[in-house]
Amino acid sequence: MRTPSTLTRPTVLISVALLALAIILLVLSQEFGRSSGMFPRFIGWVFVALAAADVLVQLGRWYQQSLPEATETSTTVKQLKAMGWLFGLVVFLFVFGFLITIPLYIFVFLTWRSGHDRAKSAAISLGALFFVWIIFVWLLDYELYVGLILERFL
Amino acid sequence: MKIKSALLSALAGVAIMSGAQAEVDPSDTVSIVVPYGPGGGFDRAVRGFAPYFSEALGGANVITANIPGAGGQRGSTEVSRADPDGLTLGIFNLPGFALPAILGEEVGYDLRELSWIGRLESDDYVLIVAADSDIQTLNDLIALDDLIITSTGYGSTVLAALQITASELGLAEKDPIYLSGYGGTTDAIVGLIRGDGQVSMAPVSSVTPYLESGDVRALAMSGTQSLFEGVPTFAEAGYPGLTPLNLQRSIAGPPGIDDATLEQLRSAFMDVVQNDEYLEYAKSIGMNMSPMNGAETAADISSSFEFYERFSTSLANPN
Amino acid sequence: MLDSFMTATLYLADGVTLMYLMLGVLVGLLFGIIPGLGGATAIALLLPLTFGMEPEQAITLMGGIMGSSAIGGSVTAILLNAPGTAPNAATCFDGYPLTRQGKAGLAIGAAATASSVGGIIGVVVLVAVLPMAKSLVLLFGPPAFFMLAVLGLVSLTISNNNMLRGLIAAAFGLFIGFVGYDDMGGALRFTAGVDYLWDGIKLVPALIGLFAIAEMMRLMVEGGSISKVDRSELGDVKGVGEGFRAVFKHPKTVFSGSFIGTLVGIVPGVGGTVASFLSYSFAVQSSRDSSQFGKGDIRGVIAPEAANNAKDGGSLIPTLAFGIPGSAEMALFLGVLVLHGMQPGPLLLIEREWSLLVLIIALLLATIASACVIAVATKYLIKITFIDSSILIPTVLGVALVGAYALEGSMGDVVMAAMFGVIGYVMIRLDYPRITLVIAIVLGGMMERNFIQSMLMFRSDWTGFFRDTTSLVIFIIIAVALALPVLGRIKRGMRNANA
Numbered sequence: 001m002r003t004p005s006t007l008t009r010p011t012v013l014i015s016v017a018l019l020a021l022a023i024i025l026l027v028l029s030q031e032f033g034r035s036s037g038m039f040p041r042f043i044g045w046v047f048v049a050l051a052a053a054d055v056l057v058q059l060g061r062w063y064q065q066s067l068p069e070a071t072e073t074s075t076t077v078k079q080l081k082a083m084g085w086l087f088g089l090v091v092f093l094f095v096f097g098f099l100i101t102i103p104l105y106i107f108v109f110l111t112w113r114s115g116h117d118r119a120k121s122a123a124i125s126l127g128a129l130f131f132v133w134i135i136f137v138w139l140l141d142y143e144l145y146v147g148l149i150l151e152r153f154l
Numbered sequence: 155m156k157i158k159s160a161l162l163s164a165l166a167g168v169a170i171m172s173g174a175q176a177e178v179d180p181s182d183t184v185s186i187v188v189p190y191g192p193g194g195g196f197d198r199a200v201r202g203f204a205p206y207f208s209e210a211l212g213g214a215n216v217i218t219a220n221i222p223g224a225g226g227q228r229g230s231t232e233v234s235r236a237d238p239d240g241l242t243l244g245i246f247n248l249p250g251f252a253l254p255a256i257l258g259e260e261v262g263y264d265l266r267e268l269s270w271i272g273r274l275e276s277d278d279y280v281l282i283v284a285a286d287s288d289i290q291t292l293n294d295l296i297a298l299d300d301l302i303i304t305s306t307g308y309g310s311t312v313l314a315a316l317q318i319t320a321s322e323l324g325l326a327e328k329d330p331i332y333l334s335g336y337g338g339t340t341d342a343i344v345g346l347i348r349g350d351g352q353v354s355m356a357p358v359s360s361v362t363p364y365l366e367s368g369d370v371r372a373l374a375m376s377g378t379q380s381l382f383e384g385v386p387t388f389a390e391a392g393y394p395g396l397t398p399l400n401l402q403r404s405i406a407g408p409p410g411i412d413d414a415t416l417e418q419l420r421s422a423f424m425d426v427v428q429n430d431e432y433l434e435y436a437k438s439i440g441m442n443m444s445p446m447n448g449a450e451t452a453a454d455i456s457s458s459f460e461f462y463e464r465f466s467t468s469l470a471n472p473n
Numbered sequence: 474m475l476d477s478f479m480t481a482t483l484y485l486a487d488g489v490t491l492m493y494l495m496l497g498v499l500v501g502l503l504f505g506i507i508p509g510l511g512g513a514t515a516i517a518l519l520l521p522l523t524f525g526m527e528p529e530q531a532i533t534l535m536g537g538i539m540g541s542s543a544i545g546g547s548v549t550a551i552l553l554n555a556p557g558t559a560p561n562a563a564t565c566f567d568g569y570p571l572t573r574q575g576k577a578g579l580a581i582g583a584a585a586t587a588s589s590v591g592g593i594i595g596v597v598v599l600v601a602v603l604p605m606a607k608s609l610v611l612l613f614g615p616p617a618f619f620m621l622a623v624l625g626l627v628s629l630t631i632s633n634n635n636m637l638r639g640l641i642a643a644a645f646g647l648f649i650g651f652v653g654y655d656d657m658g659g660a661l662r663f664t665a666g667v668d669y670l671w672d673g674i675k676l677v678p679a680l681i682g683l684f685a686i687a688e689m690m691r692l693m694v695e696g697g698s699i700s701k702v703d704r705s706e707l708g709d710v711k712g713v714g715e716g717f718r719a720v721f722k723h724p725k726t727v728f729s730g731s732f733i734g735t736l737v738g739i740v741p742g743v744g745g746t747v748a749s750f751l752s753y754s755f756a757v758q759s760s761r762d763s764s765q766f767g768k769g770d771i772r773g774v775i776a777p778e779a780a781n782n783a784k785d786g787g788s789l790i791p792t793l794a795f796g797i798p799g800s801a802e803m804a805l806f807l808g809v810l811v812l813h814g815m816q817p818g819p820l821l822l823i824e825r826e827w828s829l830l831v832l833i834i835a836l837l838l839a840t841i842a843s844a845c846v847i848a849v850a851t852k853y854l855i856k857i858t859f860i861d862s863s864i865l866i867p868t869v870l871g872v873a874l875v876g877a878y879a880l881e882g883s884m885g886d887v888v889m890a891a892m893f894g895v896i897g898y899v900m901i902r903l904d905y906p907r908i909t910l911v912i913a914i915v916l917g918g919m920m921e922r923n924f925i926q927s928m929l930m931f932r933s934d935w936t937g938f939f940r941d942t943t944s945l946v947i948f949i950i951i952a953v954a955l956a957l958p959v960l961g962r963i964k965r966g967m968r969n970a971n972a
Contacts, residue, residue: 198811
């Protein structure tokens with residue numbers, strides 16, 4: 001049922017990471033009082049057992065089938081880049097706020113990453129800005145976050 | 155896309171009603187922070203109050219700002235830390251916002267230092283049992299050895315009121331079970347009706363519909379005067395220590411609003427709560443109006459704070 | 474009753490009232506479509522508008538919103554894997570795969586039709602049980618709530634192909650649900666000193682991350698457009714009619730979905746998210762051939778959408794009879810009622826019968842009207858899925874994060890949505906079921922709280938769960954749900970042995 005591409009070392013690593021997380025949560029659960037701790041402790045033990053079982057299953061497969069070293073390098077790079085784009089956006093939102101970041105981000109994404117021409121990219125970014133502005137600012141009167149820099153001056 | 159213009163015309167309608175003697179710049183915007191999401195009792199109280207307050211302030215824009223989070227603490231901390239220019243106010247309840255400090259939590263505000271504008275509501279607490287309960291009087295209740303009490307969670311006003319009442323009635327020694335954790339006051343009342351527990355407590359405004367429908371019965375209530383026929387006050391039943399127990403909703407700004415501005419806000423507040431039209435409206439939306447001016451509110455807050463502080467040992471989490 | 478019904482119908486036949494209804498429908502649809510917004514935001518927005526209205530006009534406007542926002546939310550769930558509102562998350566599981574196969578029209582048509590049918594059934598049931606509303610609500614105490622939560626978790630976990638990973642997702646989801654202030658035990662759990670986590674991890678940012686953002690991450694890695702089918706192959710959109718027919722080809726799915734929706738709606742304090750997820754997992758379990766679920770089975774769209782709209786009728790019962798709202802939307806609606814001098818409570822049902830009937834009929838009309846609007850608009854909406862992903866990704870990411878922010882005006886929600894985006898992406902890659910994670914987040918708190926309350930009530934004697942009738946009945950349903958797949962396997966085994 002499992003496709004070979006998911007049987008890789010990162011898969012095993014994530015199972016191990018989950019087991020570590022489960023153990024940490026179980027340990028943290030020990031300090032809660034009677035009624036606050038009852039469920040976390042119980043579920044914690046179950047979580048540790050399940051995660052351990054998963055690690056064993058993964059290791060068993062690894063041993064039997066000698067897993068490929070990693071996902072194809074290109075995929076890993078793509079995944080890291082995707083994460084970079086996502087968290088880059090979050091950081092920019094914090095610094096510059098929504099109304100500046102959104103059109104800028106879309107424009108940069110379209111021209112730099114995807115190689116669209118500038119006119120088209122600008123049109124799309126402004127369209128998105130317009131949409132956000134109409135719905136959230138004009139219609140809903142939301143005070144969208146302005147970012148750390150403008151917050152200083154306003 | 156007509157919504158905004160419709161909204162604006164509705165607001166404009168309110169603005170036109172406003173009087174002429176404007177001392178505050180009518181172009182100012184005063185936000186009243188509701189530390190919870192829209193739809194609850196606090197939100198309702200502020201939304202009903204805002205248009206009249208705007209009128210009393212000579213047409214200044216008064217908006218309701220919902221800042222929910224951390225059980226109300228995010229919004230109230232934000233009010234307390236705002237510039238004391240009178241443009242950021244908030245609604246607070248007592249004992250709700252006094253409890254965290256009394257229970258030893260770190261909070262970002264001190265109720266006793268806020269600039270109080272005035273009190274809107276004050277609700278006495280009613281001790282209730284299900285209609286089909288064997289408990290007929292306060293003495294029946296006190297005679298019970300094994301008791302389950304339905305309540306909202308730790309840190310809530312209802313649980314605190316119940317714990318204080320139990321301590322005054324001498325029930326605390328019998329180690330009653332507090333079935334806390336109901337989602338809201340009404341949930342706890344419904345739990346009582348269902349028979350999850352034998353006794354509960356709720357503010358008058360929450361409990362009235364259930365008293366009227368005959369689903370619950372009142373054993374006693376706090377305050378100096380009973381609102382329900384045949385129901386004694388705690389003082390009449392021999393427990394005067396419980397008379398001050400109540401739930402108040404008041405408006406305040408950050409500490410340090412200058413005297414002139416504070417005076418202006420306070421007098422605008424009094425204009426609103428003496429306006430018959432407003433009072434009628436407030437009654438129609440189920441508010442239990444009990445207005446008090448800013449100076450008295452400030453004094454009352456301090457004495458109430460002491461009242462709850464006295465019971466701080468009874469207020470530990472039962473679960 | 475009949476008298477009130479006539480009064481209510483005549484009232485709604487008025488031009489101005491109908492206009493309010495349509496305004497409600499359009500706003501509800503629009504807000505439903507945008508992730509992060511929803512019926513609750515729409516009601517909050519229009520609430521000040523109702524100040525000058527007659528109470529029944531206000532009710533009509535709100536009925537329009539409540540009847541339509543759920544359908545709106547299904548559109549983005551199907552097209553972009555971004556549920557517009559929390560209950561639509563269950564629609565993603567099969568709706569989005571259908572879109573990728575170029576069958577978005579079919580999915581939207583089916584969703585709109587199932588919503589209408591579900592809405593109608595919910596309203597019919599509401600009218601039928603209104604006289605006994607009070608006793609229905611009183612059937613559910615802490616033990617019954619606990620069993621209900623267990624039922625939800627069990628039925629979803631066993632319907633997974635990869636049971637171990639399903640269970641892991643459930644355990645992880647439960648821990649996510651534990652985060653924040655526990656007001657029963659008075660403890661702050663797993664907040665690591667971060668104030669933002671005081672209220673726990675909120676569902677909407679988590680959903681935006683798990684579905685919309687995770688999907689954009691996947692597109693970034695894989696490229697292409699959402700629909701795997703070439704645009705030229707699709708021709709004109711003819712799927713909507715097919716979707717309409719598909720609903721009537723699966724009457725069992727529609728009816729069981731609507732029934733589950735209404736039932737869950739009646740249970741006070743339980744929202745539409747539970748209704749649509751339970752309905753989805755019931756459809757998976759009760760079908761003879763469940764192999765296509767999660768890969769684009771139309772029943773996976775019909776079941777949650779029918780339940781989602783049916784629950785509105787049901788959830789009005791606890792809201793009106795006791796003032797216990799099952800969702801933010803209902804809480805706000807409660808606010809509207811109170812603003813217009815209608816105190817919810819046992820007496821409301823008797824004293825204001827005709828006003829309630831106005832609401833009921835408005836809900837009905839809104840469901841049908843919004844389904845029609847969606848059916849007409851589908852042709853244009855579908856084009857989104859053929860847009861090149863390089864254009865879609867930054868735009869959807871931006872709008873999704875604004876939506877996450879807009880919920881409460883908190884940048885913490887934006888960070889949370891992004892983090893759940895990564896979690897969601899990892900879950901897609903490694904075959905951990907996101908359905909189970911979400912349902913565990915939703916049900917975990919309810920399960921824990923009601924278990925502890927039950928044990929307090931029973932004075933630590935767990936046999937109490939079997940002395941409470943409602944809880945016992947639900948327990949039997951759980952036992953049957955667990956036994957059915959096993960029995961099915963044995964039967965199949967015997968058949969194979971005979972052959």
